[in-house]
Amino acid sequence: MPADLFFYPLALGLLGAGTLVIAARNPVYAVLALIVCFLNGAGLLILMGAEFLGFMLLIVYVGAVAVLFLFVVMMLGVDEQRDVRRGFLKPVGFALAMGGLLFAQMGAVAWLWPTVSPGGPSDARAETAASLAQDGGLQALGRTLYTDYALPFQMGGLILLVAMIGAVILTLHARGKTAARRQDPRDQVRVRREDVVQLCSPPSGQGIAP
Amino acid sequence: MMEGAVIHTLMAFAPEAVLAVVALFLLVLGAVIGHRSAALGTGLAVAVLLLGAGVSAFLLMHPVPEGCFAVPSGWFDDSYCEGQMLPGFVRSMLVNDSFANFSKLVLLLGAAGSLLVFWPSLKRTDLGKPEYPVLVLLATLGMMVMVSAQNLLALYVGLELQSLSLYILVTLERDRPTSGEAGMKYFVMGAVTSGILLYGLSLIYGAAGGLGFADIAKAAAAGDAGEGFPLGLRVGLLFLVAGLAFKVAAVPFHMWVPDVYEGAPTPVTAFVAAVPKVAAFVVLVRLLTGPFAPLADVWGPPVQVMAVASMALGALAGMTQTNLKRLMGYSAIVHAGVALVGLASLPQQGPAFGNVVLIYVIIYAVTVLGVFGILAGLKRQGRPAETLDDLAGFGRSHPLWAAAFAIFLFSLAGVPPLAGFFAKYVVFAAAVEAHQTYLAVMGVLASLVSARYYLRVVRAIYFDEAAPGATLDPLRSVPLGLVTALAALAVVAFVIHPAILIR
Numbered sequence: 001m002p003a004d005l006f007f008y009p010l011a012l013g014l015l016g017a018g019t020l021v022i023a024a025r026n027p028v029y030a031v032l033a034l035i036v037c038f039l040n041g042a043g044l045l046i047l048m049g050a051e052f053l054g055f056m057l058l059i060v061y062v063g064a065v066a067v068l069f070l071f072v073v074m075m076l077g078v079d080e081q082r083d084v085r086r087g088f089l090k091p092v093g094f095a096l097a098m099g100g101l102l103f104a105q106m107g108a109v110a111w112l113w114p115t116v117s118p119g120g121p122s123d124a125r126a127e128t129a130a131s132l133a134q135d136g137g138l139q140a141l142g143r144t145l146y147t148d149y150a151l152p153f154q155m156g157g158l159i160l161l162v163a164m165i166g167a168v169i170l171t172l173h174a175r176g177k178t179a180a181r182r183q184d185p186r187d188q189v190r191v192r193r194e195d196v197v198q199l200c201s202p203p204s205g206q207g208i209a210p
Numbered sequence: 211m212m213e214g215a216v217i218h219t220l221m222a223f224a225p226e227a228v229l230a231v232v233a234l235f236l237l238v239l240g241a242v243i244g245h246r247s248a249a250l251g252t253g254l255a256v257a258v259l260l261l262g263a264g265v266s267a268f269l270l271m272h273p274v275p276e277g278c279f280a281v282p283s284g285w286f287d288d289s290y291c292e293g294q295m296l297p298g299f300v301r302s303m304l305v306n307d308s309f310a311n312f313s314k315l316v317l318l319l320g321a322a323g324s325l326l327v328f329w330p331s332l333k334r335t336d337l338g339k340p341e342y343p344v345l346v347l348l349a350t351l352g353m354m355v356m357v358s359a360q361n362l363l364a365l366y367v368g369l370e371l372q373s374l375s376l377y378i379l380v381t382l383e384r385d386r387p388t389s390g391e392a393g394m395k396y397f398v399m400g401a402v403t404s405g406i407l408l409y410g411l412s413l414i415y416g417a418a419g420g421l422g423f424a425d426i427a428k429a430a431a432a433g434d435a436g437e438g439f440p441l442g443l444r445v446g447l448l449f450l451v452a453g454l455a456f457k458v459a460a461v462p463f464h465m466w467v468p469d470v471y472e473g474a475p476t477p478v479t480a481f482v483a484a485v486p487k488v489a490a491f492v493v494l495v496r497l498l499t500g501p502f503a504p505l506a507d508v509w510g511p512p513v514q515v516m517a518v519a520s521m522a523l524g525a526l527a528g529m530t531q532t533n534l535k536r537l538m539g540y541s542a543i544v545h546a547g548v549a550l551v552g553l554a555s556l557p558q559q560g561p562a563f564g565n566v567v568l569i570y571v572i573i574y575a576v577t578v579l580g581v582f583g584i585l586a587g588l589k590r591q592g593r594p595a596e597t598l599d600d601l602a603g604f605g606r607s608h609p610l611w612a613a614a615f616a617i618f619l620f621s622l623a624g625v626p627p628l629a630g631f632f633a634k635y636v637v638f639a640a641a642v643e644a645h646q647t648y649l650a651v652m653g654v655l656a657s658l659v660s661a662r663y664y665l666r667v668v669r670a671i672y673f674d675e676a677a678p679g680a681t682l683d684p685l686r687s688v689p690l691g692l693v694t695a696l697a698a699l700a701v702v703a704f705v706i707h708p709a710i711l712i713r
Contacts, residue, residue, distance in 0.1 A: 151303045155355060155367035158230060159374060162348055165237070166378040169341050 006047055014040035027073045035066045052138050225262040226354055232258045233347040240340025248338045255343035256325050259350065263318035270311045302422055303364040310358035313492040316572055317485055320579065321350040324481035326689035327583040331477050336383055346481060349375035353489035362411045362421040365493060373400050376482055380474040392473025399466045403456040410449025417442030426501035434504035444508045451509055457490035460546045461519035471539035476594060479535060480582030483542060484575040491549060491571045495564035498556055506557035514554045517649060520547030521656035528663045532598050537663060538581060541622060544660050545574045551649045552637040558644035570633040577630060580618045580697035584611055587690045589683040598667060603676030608685055612671050614698040619668055621701045623661040629704035
């Protein structure tokens with residue numbers, strides 16, 4: 001099958017890159033491997049027919065999050081000598097437990113997925129699944145967002161707008177000599193010795209009058 | 211078919227859509243004209259809010275068939291609704307019943323009033339920004355969606371929209387450290403509460419199999435019929451009530467109240483104290499008498515505990531306050547407790563009693579709008595007058611304003627001929643009828659204790675002498691006077707027809 005042709009390289013790439021993420025000595029390489037990881041994951045999702053999730057993974061994770069990681073790693077300054085993998089295996093028991101839990105949950109979903117009953121919520125799920133199979137993920141999602149959930153969707157836009165207004169109004173404002181303490185680099189650079197240094201010779205035993 | 215559906219949606223949201231569009235327009239106006247557009251924008255916003263209130267009042271007086279949304283051109287034609295049915299996806303999100311319309315009327319009037327209170331502050335450079343009316347409009351829009359929500363998702367986005375706008379408004383006076391502190395506290399606590407609320411909603415969704423109130427009602431009815439309520443529904447309901455209790459400032463979700471009331475710019479305090487409370491109580495009444503009515507045994511005890519705790523803590527902690535805004539914060543906690551007493555007797559009194567609780571909250575909102583309205587304009591030598599000492603000599607220098615202020619305080623204390631008395635009386639009488647006498651006793655005690663701190667303020671106004679040369683600045687503002695006069699009139703004139711409480 002042609003799908004297998006893509007599946008195995010993508011899955012192998014995902015596993016390999018994932019291993020590299022935790023095995024790389026240099027954090028920059030680790031982040032780059034993480035990006036490869038995301039790319040392969042996105043490919044797998046598209047292969048499954050979940051185009052929306054796949055593209056979101058590309059745009060959000062590869063486009064934004066991974067680049068952010070990279071910036072942070074570079075800004076923190078990577079010490080070539082120090083091995084970031086030191087103490088790596090300490091939480092292995094905890095990691096195994098969490099991984100086991102995840103697998104157990106996935107197994108539970110796979111085995112105990114409720115059977116379809118007419119009129120119940122599972123029925124609606126089956127409907128969604130049917131429309132997904134018919135239109136593909138993106139179309140089904142768009143149809144749902146712009147019909148059934150048009151109102152919350154638009155309101156979500158307004159909420160983001162408010163967040164934007166807030167970010168602008170609270171950060172961009174005239175800096176006066178105000179009660180809230182903040183640093184102004186320009187003032188700090190321009191400061192003159194005469195303004196801040198005061199020389200005085202206090203008489204002994206009396207101290208400096210304030 | 212699709213195009214028709216879109217147009218219907220726009221018509222269905224006529225007041226809300228106009229609010230949103232005007233808010234966007236004012237934002238652009240502010241960007242183009244700059245700071246000078248603040249006054250223009252505020253005026254325009256008040257006009258739009260009053261227009262919306264007019265539409266709501268009209269819809270209240272001319273109820274439309276269920277699922278129909280009358281638009282202006284169809285006002286006088288009964289058959290108009292045939293082509294104006296709300297599309298299904300709107301009907302599943304919002305409802306346009308008389309309860310929603312009445313709440314919207316109150317919210318819009320309250321928002322317009324708080325913008326008028328803001329008017330004297332327009333001259334201040336730190337506060338008189340074009341974004342102010344925009345944020346008030348968007349917060350009002352969020353509250354309008356909240357009160358007409360028929361779906362937990364719609365409820366949540368409405369709540370979030372108003373919360374976010376309020377956080378920004380509270381922090382607006384950033385040069386004053388207390389304003390930043392208040393905004394930060396409000397934001398952090400609000401975000402945590404929002405998380406709790408959202409978690410509750412997800413549990414309810416899991417248990418009921420849907421987010422619509424109808425789905426929940428179905429699940430609750432099934433549980434009532436003998437299957438027992440699903441655990442997710444019970445726990446989710448508690449989380450939901452906790453999230454809304456934060457909005458109404460009930461103990462133990464009250465920590466933000468004194469700090470925010472004190473730290474926020476006074477016109478913002480007027481808005482925060484009056485309007486969102488009404489919206490939150492409307493949602494509580496709608497949920498507790500609607501889908502969650504069969505679960506009265508689950509939400510009843512927590513509501514009673516919160517009522518007692520709020521009244522006790524608010525009354526005792528308010529005693530030592532000298533800052534008037536802070537004092538009003540504790541007063542708000544007491545009043546939230548009294549309103550919760552009303553909610554607690556809902557199962558015995560029936561859903562119609564929800565209107566009484568609502569009117570109680572509205573009376574409180576009107577009064578508190580008047581109080582903060584006066585405080586917003588009051589200055590002593592250019593500095594806001596906020597402490598009890600600042601108010602010394604107020605009665606002599608501004609007899610009319612002081613009289614209105616005293617009326618508001620007496621109403622808050624529950625002195626007989628004023629509106630606050632009737633509201634408290636009806637709530638406590640209902641509690642006794644519902645065999646929750648201890649709540650009524652607690653309420654009367656809390657009212658007595660808190661009356662002491664209102665009287666302290668009255669004493670400062672009328673009997674304390676101002677320090678020589680430190681008199682209050684003259685207060686001349688037509689919008690402020692209008693709001694104060696209307697609020698005072700409402701509080702006094704309530705005695706003419708107190709029966710609307712019992713109707």
